[in-house]
Amino acid sequence: MDRLRLLIVEDEDLFRNLLVQTLADEPDLEVAGEADNGQRAIDLASVHEPDVVLMDIEMPGQYDGIDAGIEIRKRRPETGIVLLSSHRDRRFFTSLPADQQSGWSYLLKQSVGDIDTIVRAIRGSAAGMVVLDPALIGEMRPKPDSALSRLTPRQHDVLELIAQGYSNSAIADELSLTERSVETYVSVIYQELGVSGERETHARVKATLLALEESTA
Numbered sequence: 001m002d003r004l005r006l007l008i009v010e011d012e013d014l015f016r017n018l019l020v021q022t023l024a025d026e027p028d029l030e031v032a033g034e035a036d037n038g039q040r041a042i043d044l045a046s047v048h049e050p051d052v053v054l055m056d057i058e059m060p061g062q063y064d065g066i067d068a069g070i071e072i073r074k075r076r077p078e079t080g081i082v083l084l085s086s087h088r089d090r091r092f093f094t095s096l097p098a099d100q101q102s103g104w105s106y107l108l109k110q111s112v113g114d115i116d117t118i119v120r121a122i123r124g125s126a127a128g129m130v131v132l133d134p135a136l137i138g139e140m141r142p143k144p145d146s147a148l149s150r151l152t153p154r155q156h157d158v159l160e161l162i163a164q165g166y167s168n169s170a171i172a173d174e175l176s177l178t179e180r181s182v183e184t185y186v187s188v189i190y191q192e193l194g195v196s197g198e199r200e201t202h203a204r205v206k207a208t209l210l211a212l213e214e215s216t217a
Contacts, residue, residue, distance in 0.1 A: 038063025080125025124165035131165035
């Protein structure tokens, strides 16, 4: 299996070093470069051609994480972007061009200590998925009369794990279900949210974005 090349962008040296150390032992990940601001991230992304950029959303200078990520994606659309933030802030989704929303993920910095969560976001972004922080997902409540409000509690459980980047087999393990049962749940969720008929990656991205749009935190 090819290793995913990472560019880590963080203006706080200690936190950047923590990220590097945390991810260095993952056998399928390689830290290809580090940057401490958005402009440097854009420059290094052109040099190192990373599969994923792991980047603080708040940085000094002309480019914050969102702006730098958009600029990087203009040059290499296949690059995944994982944004890190100290705050629960949904504005990054509303700031993204409609044709560029796949491959972006959003984690709270407090989740960096959970290696499974951060690696799942990296792998998901590299595959074109949208992965959201578990804490953000856990606070969501469906808006009244939305498609999201029509889902059953178990369907909500499945959708929350989709939005966290879990595969169907991983969802089955988490919820003690068979993979066939999960596939059935996923199919019904797609129908309820109006995303059935899409390719699987696109359907998961759209379902995740709808979960965000049709909920309150």
